[in-house]
Amino acid sequence: MKPLSKNMIQEIKQSKGRFIAIILIIMLGVLIFVGVKAAGPSLNDSLNKTVADKNLSDIQVLSTTGFDQTDIDLAKKVPGAQVEATKFKYVIGGKSKVAVALYGYDENAKQNQLIMRSGRLPKNSNEIVLDKNAKNKYDYKIGQKFKFASDAGLKKRSYKIVGFADSPQYIDNQSRGSTNIADGQVQLFAYVPQNQLDMAVGTMLNLHFNSLKDKNTFSKSYKKAVNKKLEILKQEFKGRANQRTNEVAGDYLQQVDSQKQQLEPLKAADPQAYSEQLAKLNSASIKVLKQSKTSYTWQTRKDLAGFSAYGESSDRIAAIANVFPVFFFLIAALITFTTITRMVEEARSEIGTFKALGYTKWEISRNYYYYAISAGLIGAMLGSVIGNETLPRIVLALYKQYIALDWVVDLQWIVILIATIFSLLATFGAAIIVIKKELVAGPAALMRPKSPKSAKKILLERIKPLWNHLSFNSKVSYRNLFRFKSRMFMTIIGIAGGTALILTGFGIQNSISASGNRQYSEIFDYQAVVKLNDNNNLSKVRKILNQNDQYLNSTVINSTTAKLKANKQQVNDVNVYTPKSIKDFDKYVHLGTDLQKHQVVLSKKTAQLLEVKKGDTVHLNVTNGKKVTVKVKAITQNFIGHFIYLSPDMYQTTFGKQASGNTLLLHLKSQTKGQRKNLANKLLDSGEVMGTSYTHDVLSTVSKMSSSLKPIILIFVLLSGILSFVVLYNLTNINVSERIRELSTIKVLGFYNNEVTMYIVRENIILTIVGIIVGYGVGNLLTAYILNQAATEQVIFPLTISWFGYLVATLLMIVFTAIVMLVTHKKLQHIDMIGALKSNE
Structure with missing residues (x-):
């Protein structure tokens, strides 16, 4: 074996800790980068396989009067449609x-x-x-x-x-x-x-398209293709609703016509009796037509229960994957770059010796390149395999709220390639830069010790009263901190990065929970919404409510839904609220602005999607088909859903009539599940109520969103903690190796083991404190960015990080510093002082 190769093998043997540390840091960075990047696609691919194998409908249509063969034939006109009617x-x-x-x-x-x-x-x-x-x-x-x-x-x-x-x-x-x-x-x-x-006929029409089977059900191309099919279907059914209504009510209407003809002789004999009988028949006809009226509900997969929530959940993981692992990996790459740089700088004398012996620059540098490449590749390969094969499966296993899916975990080759390239940039790139720099010097210069950095006065020294009261050891520590600025910044970056990543993990979960909690405490202050029938008897409903022990009070509003358009943007399913009494309404919905004064108030997320600000106009198309234009006078905070609030005066001016009271907002005491169901059933049985919905159910849904991320957040926190520990340990080792002669000198001068340890650890403590504080700021910024990426069309996640997140991040950093301090203490007790002082460095 050539001397150069023997020397490199000896170098690896003597510094196994460093070689393993480089591999570990790269492995951790790649593991979370590849693993989290693979989690989102695995969730989507697994669901895609399940719904494809079970032929989930692409489009479903519900009809109030059912679908006959004519309807089925119309649906079959949509190109490629497989149609089935279901009861x-x-x-x-x-x-x-x-x-x-x-x-x-x-x-x-x-x-x-x-x-x-x-x-x-x-x-x-x-x-x-x-x-x-x-x-x-x-x-x-x-x-x-x-x-x-x-x-x-x-x-x-x-x-x-x-x-x-x-x-x-x-x-x-x-x-x-x-x-x-x-x-x-x-x-x-x-x-x-x-x-x-x-039932004589099916009430649900299912449409499936084989051409869409291989598409990702959450992809833009799939959604675009389905919407195109849906538009064709709606066009085929244009006018069909009225035709179907007449078919269903036809027999009865024929009987009515027959009875009207029988009344004709009465018209001349007794006009009053004729008018009364005719009015009764007309009233009965209107009632039957109303009951037989055909209306359609069009829905695609995104409208199915839990489907959009699943897609949004995988989107949130994808949003996290676009930021969190990248930041994680950048820290790992930065520390690796520093480690490789230090390794090459420590080998100055060997490089000088080989250069003096006549070895070429390529021959000398080649083995260092091999060292860097092997460490980078081993770390990247281990991280890629472990990350791609474990994290997605852990995520799938922990998504217990969803049905057991057919797991699909494919290797993310592009992500693995990117991670490998960055790993080699951090290792091989560092080796190229430093070797090239070192080989410029001649053999004699390389074999001599590198000149130590000259000491300079630091800012603290200029503050005499403070500086003079510091101990000798403290003065040395502060001067050394600023003497080796690159090491100081690397340590701060490492600690800050670890703190920020842990804080971000908690922040994501806290912020998702906060969206529901703040919506139903700061903005909405009611516990239930009761939707009334068109011709309701409000006094009867109030009587039922007053008999309920949990009922406190209520207010009447007009509630409908609409599409809003502005600046070529459109938002569907916007809730339009108009109170009967603004004074009472303020006790149930806290807009943070005066509705009486501003007349039209729009929720913040809706305004963002429509690119609207105060003073702009929006086009409002309510469910009954009436289109109006209103000017937005104020924008209110909102976290879940889309809302536009109109004052009673504005409603009357806009629609030309008073807002009818079709909804009750209820204040209720704390209820059990049974009590909620009992009240809802009583209201429904009255015949005056269409349905009751509870804010408890919405909060429960948001809570599930937050809970589904808990396992993933735990994985992030654990991996971030491990990275932080490895980074701190590695940087401390570099610090000790760089200053081995200095430490040996003070030990020879009579410093006790504890004093020698504190000589190094005191700097670590200061840098850890600074790193934690910087990490707080970076963690908030990183969390805010991820939440912005993860926000859906319906939900805003307010930046919220609990005190527990700060506590865990801080304690972990303190514990890691303490562990590193103990390991360093044991290591410094066994310094070969004579060997260190005899060496060239």
């Missing part, structure tokens, strides 16, 4: 009398296939397959009976449970959507043979 309705069922999404099971159906978890599919007319949650949450077992309410519209009321299943239509185990029966929340889905539903 579907919301009913009350089970021992807890919960809202159930009930489907008619058709063994020939190809779309929305169930994922059986136990038991089997129904074969006989008295059998039912239940949601897996019926087993997990309500303790139902196979063989038991499941009973429906008498008004469920079924041929039987009781069915034998033969299986439990998951459905690709309900990917979130904790959310089954909302409805206008029971407490407003669907708790279960169920399938009975379709002939058991007392």
